[in-house]
Amino acid sequence: MTPRTARGRRPGAPDTRAEVLTAARASFAEKGFRGTTIRAVAASASVDPALVHHYFGTKDDLFVAALEIPVDPRAVLAPVVAAGPDGAGERLLRTFLSVWDDPEIQVRLLAVVRSVLNEDGGRLLKDGFIPVVVGPVLAQLVKDRPEVRVPLVASQIVGLIVTRYVVALPPMAQMPAEDVVARVGPVLQHYLTGDLA
Amino acid sequence: MTPRTARGRRPGAPDTRAEVLTAARASFAEKGFRGTTIRAVAASASVDPALVHHYFGTKDDLFVAALEIPVDPRAVLAPVVAAGPDGAGERLLRTFLSVWDDPEIQVRLLAVVRSVLNEDGGRLLKDGFIPVVVGPVLAQLVKDRPEVRVPLVASQIVGLIVTRYVVALPPMAQMPAEDVVARVGPVLQHYLTGDLA
Known part of the structure; x- marks a missing residue:
């Protein structure tokens, strides 16, 4: 010490x-x-x-x-996980949006996303953030095969980050959070607990 | 002239x-x-x-x-659209993967994606590529509200591009194309023709 x-x-x-x-x-x-x-x-x-x-x-x-992110994803996700797999897709998305839609947090998260994607080609996302930080938390929600389901969840969340926040594609950028939850929530639920091929 | x-x-x-x-x-x-x-x-x-x-x-x-992309997405997507909305999610994905999984095409598409995301913050994606190039084609497949459904499709496709090709997140990068089709196809079908909130 x-x-x-x-x-x-x-x-x-x-x-x-x-x-x-x-x-x-x-x-x-x-x-x-x-x-x-x-x-x-x-x-x-x-x-x-x-x-x-x-x-x-x-x-x-x-x-x-x-990472200099303004929130610890593990702490933010803990209540989502605690409530169990039923409805987890919608809860996960609602929690994600409550963090990202905060303008002050968003500007800091965007800086991290841009830096990670530009500077190291996403290596810290690939070998750190997803497998080490959010993976073990989300793995508690999945029915089976977390090594496949968590990255599928990540594929939709990353797509939301790019379209809603990085690019601000209409109407993804302007869509009320509850509409995003209703439209994309079932997709996350499918990846977490649905039948995979 | x-x-x-x-x-x-x-x-x-x-x-x-x-x-x-x-x-x-x-x-x-x-x-x-x-x-x-x-x-x-x-x-x-x-x-x-x-x-x-x-x-x-x-x-x-x-x-x-x-854009200097090696394929014209409108021509590539024409047969997907011609076969109608039933099963369009899987067909769309299979076509997308057949183009992107080609190593020679992929390296050129990645250069375009990186340049568009880095240099202009995605403006050409937002005001050109999605609404003008692929939007009108995909709009022919949707049940209703193309202005909402096409961007939702884009959100998952963009997420696939980033996780499978840009970042090469395991196992998204290594997943056989038919597994991606089976797992993500239903999601695209949901966005194209499913019940939106």
């Missing part, structure tokens, strides 16, 4: 947390989720690995923090 | 067509689909508007040519 003070900083100085986060962001961007270790991030920030754990928890938590 | 020869080129010289296309691309990129006119493209390329029509047909045709 004792940070190194090689650069003369005091242990736990206010900028230590920011430096760890900067090192983590650089590592995730360069090496992806799987290629990043707490140990390497700690070394890069000249602190003890235990301090990284102390500040950020697990590597998953550090990843969520490094 | 007589091109201007202000720059000393002969009428219909081989590079005239290329110059019109370059002018068209610049105009679509800068002013979007709606802001572009055949007249302005012709002026920019120093040719008569009739020559643009002669080479490229309508403004829609010029737009498809300027």
Whole structure:
């Protein structure tokens, strides 16, 4: 728990947390989720690995923090999962829209989406965000075969993000949230619990 | 039909067509689909508007040519539409995959998708490609309310493009085409002819 003070900083100085986060962001961007270790991030920030754990928890938590998204999807999705698979498609969508339709949150999420898609071709989405952050949560909702169902859910959610928020395609961008829930909710339910071929 | 020869080129010289296309691309990129006119493209390329029509047909045709996509979606989709709404979701998807899964075509389509999403934030998708190129074709398949159903179809197709091709999210990227058809086809059918709220 004792940070190194090689650069003369005091242990736990206010900028230590920011430096760890900067090192983590650089590592995730360069090496992806799987290629990043707490140990390497700690070394890069000249602190003890235990301090990284102390500040950020697990590597998953550090990843969520490094994404700089204004919400933790795992916390947001917890009540959706707690209510069980029945009607989960609509609840999932309603929760997703309540976060994304908030203008202040949306502008920050869009910056993350653009950066992930442009800079690393979506690698952090592919090897971090979907399998590590949202996958295990959504997997609790599916009937079977989470490794197929969760990515199918992701395919429709990603399509909504691009058409409703990134491109603002009419009328997807202007569609009242409850209309989106009514029209797209059954699709998510199909992917979560319907009969797959 | 007589091109201007202000720059000393002969009428219909081989590079005239290329110059019109370059002018068209610049105009679509800068002013979007709606802001572009055949007249302005012709002026920019120093040719008569009739020559643009002669080479490229309508403004829609010029737009498809300027996109530099290796297929004309209107021609590809014609047989899907001709067979009517029953089973159209699966046929549409099978046709889409037969084009996109071709490695040579895919690399060129990906370049277009990346350029459209990165450079103009998707404006050409929003005001040109979906409403002008594929919209009128798909509208022939829907039960009612094409202005809502076609963009819903687009939301799932765009999500497939991003997850299967741009990001290559497992297992979307590796899923056999017939599995995608079986799993996602019913979703497109729902958007085309199902009960919307």
